[in-house]
Amino acid sequence: MKRTRILRRAQSLWARVGLRARLEAFILLALLPMVGLVVVLLLQERSQDIERAREATRLLADRGAQQQAQIVQQARSVLQLLTLVPDIREASPGRCATLLKQATDLYPWASGFGVFNPDGRLLCSSNDNRPANLAERDYFQKALATRDFTVSNFLIGQNSKQPRVVAALPILGDDGSVIRVLVGGVDLSWLAELSAEIARESGGIVSLFDSQGTTLARVPDPQGIVGRSMADHPMIGKILREEAGIIEDDGLDGVPRISGFSTLEETGAKIVVAVARDDILAAADRNLLLGTGIMTGVVLLIVGGVWVLMEVMVLRGLRDLKASAAFLSSDFFDPHAPCTPAPVHTSEFSQVALAMRTMGRTLSAIAFEDRLTGLANRRFFEAHVERLQDQPVQDRDPLAILYIDLDGFKPINDQHGHHTGDMVLKEIGNRLARCVRHGDFAARLGGDEFAVLLSVPDGQQGHYARDVARRIIDSVSAPIMADGLDIRIGCSIGTALWPSDAADLTMALQNADRALYAAKRAGRARVVSYSDLPADNAMAT
Template sequence: MTSPGQPNGSAAAHRSAKGGFFPGRVRSRAIGLRVMVAVTVAVLVLGSTLVKGLVVGNGAADALAKEIGNSMTGLAQSLVRQLDLTMWARANQIAALSRIDALKDPTVAQSTIDELKRRDPTIAWIGMTNAGGRVVAASNGLLLGADISSRPVHQEGMKGLFVGDVHQAVALKGKVPYLQGETPKFVDVSAPLQKADGSTVGVLAAHYSWEWAHISIRQLTEPLADRKGLTLFILSADGTVLIGPESAVGKPLPVPTLSGKLRDGWSSEVWPDGITYVTGVAHGKGLHDYAGLGWTVVARQPADVVFAETNRLRMTIIGSGTLLALLFSVIGWFAAGRIARPLGAIADAAERIGKGGPGAAIPDVGGAAEIRRLSVALREMVDGLTNKDAALMRLEDIAYEDRLTALPNRRYFEQYVEASTGAGGGSAMVMYIDLDGFKPVNDRLGHDAGDAVLRQIGGRLASIFRDDDVVARLGGDEFAAVLPRRAGRPAPDTDELATRIIAAVNEPVSFNGEKIRVGCSIGIASWPEDDRDMATVMRHADAALYKAKRDGRNRSVRWMRTMVGG
């Protein structure tokens, strides 16, 4: 119950009554500044690292593929050029020897042949035939006296300089150094032996061991020993593998597109084993007047081996970027802490101020200049708002307070009743109180006496009701009270309370040495028992009040449905 002399109490009670009908403020679970900064920095650094790793990795992969592809092509071109150069030199050697007249003598030819065989280990066999195709001079005496007139090396040699492709020499198997169990393979070179008149008297022929091709491959690939999976193929003009993996020798290349009429270059090809290889191709084109045998060289290396270094580079970039992201996020965490701590202090103070905590104030924090400016501005704003709020509270108290009795006025009473019963829950008693014999006091003693009576009666009423009851002066000599019923405690005995009110009002009031006596009539109604509409209940209480006056005044009447006018 709001008592006289406590003007702020009525306004506070009114604000509390109104506040009960507004939902409470829900504090959302938000991400802290430190976490936000740390996560943002980590995401930015890691994101940029991933993009960099992707871009650099892909760029490096493309560049590396191009570099390896070009190197494969260059290796193939070097080997095919070496093969052409070697065959050109051998063809020139035989062609030059065939021009020497002395070699037409078998005896001279034999000594020359033996010397050539001794000096050139790549010559497996060299010999001279007569016009009929019989061997008349031969290295190590092999095939001496044999008839090779049906062999291309003799037939083609009789016509002019001849270079024969790789073939097996069955007649020499086991007679020349070669891999055990294998039939030796040779490249034939032959040229006609002619007299001064141009007639052909025989052929100078040589079988060059195919081993020199293997030697050439070893010489080219030894510096590339660190290239894992590097494989070389030498193909004949018809695409048959002359040199390569054992399973491929003597068969067409398993990737026909590489052995066809393609220009020198490189590509990534999937081979029959399901592996993608970076593959370089080069075709023999001969040299000078040597047209060449149409050989093709293919060099390949597994793509996963080629790109392994790129993948390592990409993983290194991503790994270092992840470490940097963690490092910078930790730095961001501590850096944000210097901002978050003073902001947190300001936020905590603002919450305490919002809850009305005693002595709460915006602290004067340090840190960044902007945060310091913020704390100063907020402190000045809160001070200004506090002063304004105090002024507004006082104005609100004045607006809701009866200035004569310090009781709540009609405006407050009506709004309180509306707020406290608007939700439809609970129950309350309503009492209308009207003074009896008050008008003669004003008429006989004046308004000052009447005001003194009202002030003292207001104080007496305020002392009778409970703390949570509301008693107000509605105007003139009319008062009203609302007695809410609370769960867990007994309802007030209105008859006993009315008797106490009447007794208190009947006590004389002293004014300028004169004893002034007045009485009161009371009308009582109950909400929601008498009606669920509070306005109707208040009218019922007013009707009961006037019945009390008609029944003789200075008494209380409880409204009943049988009441006349009810």
């Protein structure tokens, strides 16, 4: 009986609920699964942000290790060349020192060269401050024993106080015996520059530890631990036991950090890139809050739209019908009077449809449009690339890919502020849009990086891509008025063709990025096509 009364009371209350309230309740219930799905997707995006941060630290550490390996390999090549010079092989008085000084000035990483007897005595040197005898040095003994190129562990320079390594290459006589040893110092000042650059990119801390755990370099170093042994720290102990990887643990400053690390070849030293985990979570939580806010706004917008729609298209008609029914029931009924005093205007449906389309465009712009320039954003660009990849082969149109990077943009933010920089980027977006045809695809990938996909007939991509690239460079190079300032910047462009340069579109995009890297190295306002790169350079860039 009690259950029956409760059921009847609920039915009575529901019967008193108006049609509009019922429809709103139905819409809210229908939207709940979608809201839940969006929240789940945002939480997954939060997890992906953390995973991306983990992978980024490892990649940045690998980048430092690769640069160290390249410099050591260059040092080996230089020593091999120098051993072929007769005056150096014979340690000719005066002439040998002059040639070694010239070689030191030629290579930025070189701190000096010297020729030594097998007993470790110095014969000639580019630097008068070099030690007179190296007989007891481990790397010198190893070079004599192996008769091959060797590299020392990290050393701290007596004058520069910076980490460096020493490379040694034996000079062999006609009988294969070691007659002299050519030694070169490799200055690692590049490491401080690279560490500062990586620290800016990641917002974290970059450290270099030797194979025993002593801190050789650290950017930034608020605790002043450079020169101190950190081998007893739990995180450093784990790093010293592995070649490369990612570790989540308390950093040297006690802050929970995500640390990517890699081993430097020859020396066994470790380069570590560490970012605060709370900073990554804070950024991810901001994205989660923003997404939730947008979703809440969408739900409120839909509910408000349905409220108005019910009023205009349904409830107004019901009131008219009610008025007609009352009129028909009254004593003043006139058979010639209309049954519906206020007719419903069908144009209201089209108005609502227009409002929904406008809302859809707004939501699409939020998700896929770069708000500053009006171009497609990176997410839209990646989605567009995926659609092109999934097309059947017979339906694919050849593409010319342009990767664009602005020249001289960073000083604008530094000198005039980000507001001026944003105005410049907005104008660059407008100019870029004017340089391409309707149907071509232009996007801002982030910062001062842009991309353009040009659809052109097969066989004409290279010529057309270069023409468009030159047009973009000329347009970007024109003066820009921002905040009353005459701003002048430029851009460098790398191009690649698909499928001419690569059958896979992802590889073609990477080829365009390699070409852009080559254009940046060649100077400002350059266009470099991937097909113009030397084969070995195209693979190594």
